[in-house]
Amino acid sequence: MEIEHHEIANFLAAYPPFSDLPTDALARLAQQVEVSYYRAGTEILKYGEQITDLFVVRAGVVELYRRSGDLYNRISDGGIFGQRGLLMNRKVRFGALAQEDTLVYCIPVQLFDEYCDEYEAFADYFEADDNTRLKLTVSEHADSNDMTTAKVSTLLLREAVSVERNCTVQEAARVMSQEQVSSLLVYDPNKPVVEDPEEDDGQMVGLLSDKDFTQRVVADGLSFDTPVSEIMSTDLVLVDSNTYVFEAMMIMLRENVHHLPIVHKRRPIGVIALSDILRYESQSSLLFVLGIMEQQSVEDLAGYAQQLDNIFVRMVNEDANSHMIGSAMSVIGRTFKHRLLELAEEKFGPPPVSYCFIALGSMARDEQLIVTDQDNAMILSDDFQPTEHAEYFEQVAKFVCDGLANCGYKYCDGGIMASNSKWRMTFSQWQAQFELWIDMPNPEALLNSSIFFDLEGVWGNIKMAEQLSSVIAKKAKQSPRFLAAMAHNALRRTPPLGFFKGFVLEQDGEHNRGMNIKRRGTAPLSDLVRVHALAIGSRKQNTFERLDDIADANILPKGKVQDLKAAFEYIAMMRIGHQALQIEKGRKPDNKVSPEALSEFEQRNLKEAFQVLDRAQSFLKFRYQNKAITK
Structure with missing residues (x-):
């Protein structure tokens, strides 16, 4: 056997169904294989045309497309395509495109037919592979x-x-x-x-x-x-x-x-x-997360992220609650960051000093949905030296934030991203910054507190994020003036209810004649729960988990915690269901809900949920602002 044939045989022997072939059969196959090279973007197979070979990817990535043009599958080294057409009518069933520079082995149809007839395991692979994989599932x-x-x-x-x-x-x-x-x-x-x-x-x-x-x-x-x-x-x-x-x-x-x-x-x-x-x-959130870690480039991740809408809609249609959906979507978002940071370190090398990439806001609270932007930052080791290390972390941060944007996580309008040098600080600098925000709660500090006080480590030295959360919890609990200011800030967004408890609709902008159910519902609920959580020194991030700590601390009137949980769940699910319906109708999802689209039952329950929020805000004002005055 010539050297190149030996190399082909060794490669095929590592993948089924070739791994089950006798040595002599594998050697004969290797001698008849033709090698073809396709540049990135080149069409390999066109739907409906004649097919005369079975294809095996030697190196590169190939995307398979349905007749409609929708992506069916993406395969890489060892992946096989063309078998459906060979088993049917010798016509291409799925178009194939080289997603990157690709080398393929072409096995003649005559040899394919012969091996299907002669070797049972070889034939079973192509005729029963779905059943085998299903049993594995x-x-x-x-x-x-x-x-x-x-x-x-x-x-x-x-x-x-x-x-x-x-x-x-x-x-x-x-x-x-x-x-x-x-x-x-x-x-x-x-x-x-x-x-x-x-x-x-x-x-x-x-x-x-x-x-x-x-x-x-x-x-x-x-x-x-x-x-x-x-x-x-x-x-x-x-x-x-x-x-x-x-x-x-x-x-x-x-x-x-x-x-x-x-x-x-x-x-x-x-x-x-x-x-x-x-x-x-394969569209389950668990398998989707595992798939994220298998992607080999930003382009792969961006293509893979296109399935995210389907993942979201599936969870909604299966009656998952808001906590389950928010947690799954947040885990997915953090995993995209995780993989991008791995790719960044492969590209730019290992970090010169330790660091922690942190998620902020809804992702840190496990409450992220399909409509979201980026909120992230970096905690750097106190060993950080700007002249020596700044360029590395700037490159990594830009790589990750640009990658997230490619995956559908749009850039933050307020610039709260690690790519903004303002939000790349050492641990000591972050600690000083949080203490300053707490000691001097001006409007800008309060705005930042509502975002940065919900943080979670995603990658790197996670302990730095945990230590920072501990600093925040201890400092805020001992600062009644700050809590009063946070309470006041949490009252700025009120539920959309009028004097007679009818819905108050937006009169202009993108939410004209509708209600922004995030800005006027879930967000103010999260804000007021955060104040109570900070007041008792809770280290929890998720709104439901914070409410559990608040219940244990017994700082709210009897039954109010359960009311808040029910209100938050109902408003969140109304928002989630609205976004899922928009996706199914081919529209861009948003947070605008029109009362006219709701049933009388839904309107009645939504009003009750908003009234719970309204009463909770009244209690918040009484508890913290009065306390601040007396101390």
Whole structure:
């Protein structure tokens, strides 16, 4: 074997299904492989064109696209593509684009067919890889409840595609290719129509899948004129639209089927495949976070971040509460920062002195949603020397903030970002700054306090962030004048209720004739809870967790903590639901809620939540401003 063939064989042997091939078979394959190089941005495969090779990525990144142009998958070293077209009708099913300079191995279709026939493990990989991966998903995520709360109807992205039973296999293959589906429902137009809607099955008599083509047409050498009625599956397993995703998955595994017709009152409304469940499960926030850490560049992260809207909407549709959603979105945001900082240190080298990159505001409180900007800063070691070290941290901060912007976290309008040299300070400088804000609570200090007092370490020497939080908690608790000023500042944003408790709407700007439910709802609630938390020396960041500490401290009248929790949850979920609905309608999400879009029930509850906020603000004014006067 020549040296280059030996190198090819060694590479392929590290990845399935080639790793299961005998040594001589792998050597023969390596000798017939052709090597192709594609520059970044070059189209490798175009949807619908003839395909004559199986492709293996040797080096680089390849993106696969659906017929619609939507991104289907992104693969790198060892990734395989082109197999769907080879197993179907020798037509490209997913377009392929070199996302960066890429080297691929091309395996001729004749050899691919031969190895599928000769080596069972090789064939099983391509015909049953979805089932294998699904079982792995079940074993690794059995404790996840995502799929136990979602219905299979949420997986249906289109109506079922169907053909008549007398349609030929060639015509059926053409329909599958044009519609980009892996299965067809088969109906009999001569079957009597059932009058009872509860028993109406839409004259459905069978299902045809891509697997039927390979096992019953290609393998048996049937004529392309064979009617689909001779190869279709007739022993159908039907699933009601109200079935949970998890139940559907278990049915697939138990019955060893790859496609399930979904029916509503017995009438078919669509078909789901194993790949739909796998794709759905890949959108869980846990797997999404793990995926962030696998991205190899800012460009990869930016592309990956495009899934974030779907992650958010999925959590909302699965009835997650505001704490769960806020925590998940905050973890995702911190993980983007984490990965960007790793990439920054790979690019600029290890830090000359220790530092801590901190998240501020809603991300630190675990209350971040889909509409957000950047609030971050850097704590530098007291060993920091500006002349020697400033350039390094400036480069890292700019890299991270620009990267976050590329991932959808827009730049902070107020410049509260680590890329602003004002917010890169040593630990001693930060400590002095917080003490100054507390001792001299002027308007600017109070504005900064409402942002910087919610902080959490993301990367580096996390202990510096923890120590700084401790300094803040101890100092603020002992400063009634500061607490009074913070209380006064927390009263600046009031709930949108008029004298007769009707809604007060914005009259101009982007929220005209609506209510900014963040500025007039969740934000003032967070502000007043923060004041109580600082007053008792709580180190918690999250609003719900701060309320738990406040309840333990017994500083509010009986029942008020539960009222505040309920009000915060309701307003937050109203905001979350509004943003999710906008995303589903293809609109840019915002915080404007129109009362006209709410039901009477929703309006009544929202008014009650705002009244809780109004009463809580009155108590805040009484407790801290009066206390400050008497001391």
